[in-house]
C-alpha cells in the first residue's frame with residue numbers, strides 16, 4: 176500500500192469558517208483519509224507546533240493555510256508550515272487577500288473613529 180500523503184490545515188487570524196468548510200465534507204472526508212493523513216489541524220487533530228517543528232522540511236505534502244497573519248504567532252506558524260510543506264495554499268479570502276482581519280490595515284490604533 177502506498178504511503179499516505181500528509182495534509183495540514185493551519186490557521187492564522189480566522190473565524191475558522193474555512194476549517195468548517197473542510198469538516199463539512201462529512202463522509203467524503205473518510206474517502207480522503209483512505210489516501211491522506213491529517214498531520215496538523217488544530218481544530219480537529221491533537222498535534223502541537225513542536226510536532227510540526229520535528230518534521231523534515233517538505234515532509235507535509237500540502238498545507239491549506241487559512242486566516243490572515245496578524246501577530247507573531249501567526250507569522251511563526253505560517254513560515255514554519257511553508258518550510259515543512261511541499262505545497263502551501265492560501266485557503267480562503269482572508270489568507271489570499273486579507274479578508275476581514277485585513278481591514279485592520281486600513282486604520283490604526285491612533286486613528287479617530
Ligand code: SF4
Nearest residue numbers: 190192193267268269
Ligand atoms: S475566508 Fe476568512 S472569513 Fe471566510 S471562512 Fe475563511 S477565515 Fe472565515
